[in-house]
Amino acid sequence: MNNVLYTLFAISICLLLGKLANSLFSALPASLYGMIIYAIFLQINWFSADKIVNTNQWFIKHMGVCLVPAGMGIINHFKLIQQHGIALVVIIFSSTFILLTLIGYLSERFLITPAHHIADTKAQNKPKSGVN
């Protein structure tokens, strides 16, 4: 229970700071500022990741239910779906596959692990293979 309150406190503080950041520079929505601030506070250990992890995972796991009301708006769009249903699917399908292909191809081609990192992993793996 303590950790639940701790997590809610941490999230609320970050959301509050996010609102503040958004009112100063409106480049990102308040909640996204909050998310980045939250990640930074965890990284610099202002909030303990061990304490928040369980409640936070639970929160993420059940987040979908908060999105149902937004999706229910579809009820006002039956006419649009009747008229343009196929167009909607074509647009979503084609743009999703363009994005998949583009990012997949570019990452395969250009994201190369730096040599020193490969050396690091090899060094870490060596004792293990030695045992075998």
Add this chain to the structure above:
Amino acid sequence: MLSTFITNSPLLASIIITLITIATYQLAAACQQKWQYIWLNPMLFTISILVPLLLLTNINYEQYSESTQLLNWLLEPAIVALGLPLYQQFKQIRFYWQAMIAILVFGIIVVISVSFVLSMWLIKAPDIAIALSLKSVTTPIGITLTNQLFGDSSITTFAILIAGLFGALLGPQWLSFLGINSAKAQGLAIGSASHVIGTAVLVRKSAEHGAYSSVALILSAVLTALISPWLIPLLQQFYH
């Protein structure tokens, strides 16, 4: 009859409607947990049960959305909670964050432009075009961004679900068919195109696939939030 009940005792109605929504969602989540079908998405399932229910009981969308205000309020803290996976992936990104961001920025600009132009061409409605342009990010952020740009967020929600399902069901095979097999490339591609739904499927392949996929889903959400407020108005100018 039910509509008058909602106007007469809004609090009680709100509690009941919210409970029904949560219960349906839980049922769907339990079914998905049991059978592991990707298309048995709890959100999609809940919406397809509740829509006929609302039509049957003559409750309109405005009444429903007022009654479920509580769930809407939780959207912002839920987005903040996504900071945890971002923090957990910091290590993963540190070697090539510049290249990764460059690739994602390029991908996002292309996908927003393609979706916007196609929608304006085929459907000719700016609010729908905005909604469809923002369909590659995770749902809570997609909704927030669409509202910010005065698009129609219910269309975004649906488009996001469909994009997620396409990518999750066909994405990995499609990438392997193209010869793109590394965990890094598959993870980034699926995460940026099919967000959480794609990530949930890809994580079964390996933890590394899942890690890259969640990096991509969060980074692309942040980058889309930065890019869309100037790119979409720019695209809109061509149609005035």
